[in-house]
Amino acid sequence: MTKPRLLSLNSYHYRRGGSDAVYFEHDQMFREHGWDTGFFSMHHPNNDPSEWSKYFIDELEFGSEYGLMDKLSMAGKVIYSLEAKKKINQLIDDWRPDIAHAHCIYHHLSPSALAALKERGIPTVMTAHDLKLACPAYKMLNSNGICEKCKGGNLLHVVKNRCLHGSLMVSTLVMVESAVHKLFGMYRKNLDKIVVPSRFFENKLIEWGWPADKLVYIPNNIDVSHYEPQHQAGDYLFYFGRLAPEKGVGTLLRAVAKTGMKLHLAGTGPVEDELQALAKELKCDATFHGFCKKEEFLPMLNNARAVVLPSEWYENAPMSVLEAYALGKIVIGADIGGIPEMIEEGNTGYLFESGNMDQLSGIIEKVFAQSDSEIIDMGQAARDYVANKFTAQRYYQSMAELYASLGAGSIQLDEQAVSVTG
Numbered sequence: 181m182t183k184p185r186l187l188s189l190n191s192y193h194y195r196r197g198g199s200d201a202v203y204f205e206h207d208q209m210f211r212e213h214g215w216d217t218g219f220f221s222m223h224h225p226n227n228d229p230s231e232w233s234k235y236f237i238d239e240l241e242f243g244s245e246y247g248l249m250d251k252l253s254m255a256g257k258v259i260y261s262l263e264a265k266k267k268i269n270q271l272i273d274d275w276r277p278d279i280a281h282a283h284c285i286y287h288h289l290s291p292s293a294l295a296a297l298k299e300r301g302i303p304t305v306m307t308a309h310d311l312k313l314a315c316p317a318y319k320m321l322n323s324n325g326i327c328e329k330c331k332g333g334n335l336l337h338v339v340k341n342r343c344l345h346g347s348l349m350v351s352t353l354v355m356v357e358s359a360v361h362k363l364f365g366m367y368r369k370n371l372d373k374i375v376v377p378s379r380f381f382e383n384k385l386i387e388w389g390w391p392a393d394k395l396v397y398i399p400n401n402i403d404v405s406h407y408e409p410q411h412q413a414g415d416y417l418f419y420f421g422r423l424a425p426e427k428g429v430g431t432l433l434r435a436v437a438k439t440g441m442k443l444h445l446a447g448t449g450p451v452e453d454e455l456q457a458l459a460k461e462l463k464c465d466a467t468f469h470g471f472c473k474k475e476e477f478l479p480m481l482n483n484a485r486a487v488v489l490p491s492e493w494y495e496n497a498p499m500s501v502l503e504a505y506a507l508g509k510i511v512i513g514a515d516i517g518g519i520p521e522m523i524e525e526g527n528t529g530y531l532f533e534s535g536n537m538d539q540l541s542g543i544i545e546k547v548f549a550q551s552d553s554e555i556i557d558m559g560q561a562a563r564d565y566v567a568n569k570f571t572a573q574r575y576y577q578s579m580a581e582l583y584a585s586l587g588a589g590s591i592q593l594d595e596q597a598v599s600v601t602g
Contacts, residue, residue, distance in 0.1 A: 184589035187277035191288035199309035279588035291366035303586035314388035316358035317343035378518030401575035409508030416442035418484035423449030428490035505566035508559035
């Protein structure tokens with residue numbers, strides 16, 4: 181019996197962020213269920229070794245070491261990479277997939293890879309890990325806060341507000357890229373389905389003109405068997421993630437300083453120094469642990485009283501919530517993006533108005549006023565919630581059904597396991 185073949189596409193072939201982790205874990209899940217799988221990506225010094233690297237495209241990074249002509253050449257690749265189209269066609273010639281699944285491919289692989297798949301008759305889906313399919317700047321966010329000014333189609337706002345890194349050059353390039361892709365329907369024409377991990381992202385893409393029948397809601401998953409909760413209430417708050425302006429960590433520091441509680445932070449990012457200076461100025465009892473591997477931050481998470489997610493941008497479906505729940509920890513989350521979908525108020529955690537320091541500090545005081553037994557009970561409810569709703573089996577079943585609907589493989593389901601025949 182021939183095994184069905186899945187090709188996964190992603191700009192980076194190492195765990196650089198959450199979307200990259202999903203790229204690897206999705207591949208592993210399908211291999212474990214009997215599929216043959218392959219990768220298409222970009223060369224990078226940090227890449228994991230791969231037999232598929234002979235098909236990878238050259239590294240594309242906008243660094244200061246490049247000259248003007250190199251940057252102009254790269255700009256062309258960002259819009260439409262002929263190299264990516266050539267390499268993926270070579271891969272298809274040697275190993276024809278039954279279906280392709282794209283993750284974050286935008287600037288590096290470009291939609292030329294999607295065009296090649298379409299021309300060769302290979303059904304293709306993409307997971308919307310961010311809002312790039314609507315907003316040229318990915319996040320619907322600029323230095324002034326949440327922004328949806330391009331919704332009407334006028335992409336000049338990207339340049340006017342310098343939405344990408346505050347850079348006129350990069351913002352202009354991204355505006356041109358998005359305009360060309362929209363004009364020729366590079367994503368709309370070449371993608372069969374778009375997987376959205378949150379209802380919020382589903383609704384937002386529809387608001388921006390994507391047809392509802394193109395979108396499929398499949399939430400993220402986590403295997404709770406890999407997490408062993410301590411079932412105790414700690415005496416500090418915990419934040420883990422990037423230290424970037426949109427993450428709301430400044431608001432968190434101010435709220436913690438107001439309450440006098442302790443905070444531990446694991447992660448790094450562009451405003452790390454600024455946040456450390458703010459904590460010192462506020463005399464906030466905050467400990468910055470910097471970049472931590474998973475095995476380093478999980479014990480800190482396990483010993484916390486609560487995890488705080490103070491985001492001030494449209495989060496999708498943060499894996500940090502699922503990891504906190506898996507360890508029996510409640511989450512205090514901002515009511516923005518997909519976060520409210522993941523928190524059952526008063527049962528698995530609490531919500532506060534995004535950016536509202538006073539409201540956040542009030543919830544922090546409430547959490548520390550609760551008895552340890554109450555916090556432990558809520559943590560157990562959080563663990564039960566994630567173990568029932570965000571299972572790997574449910575994720576696999578939903579994804580395999582999607583693939584089957586596009587002609588890739590067929591599924592057999594029973595109460596004990598999910599298996600694939602092709």
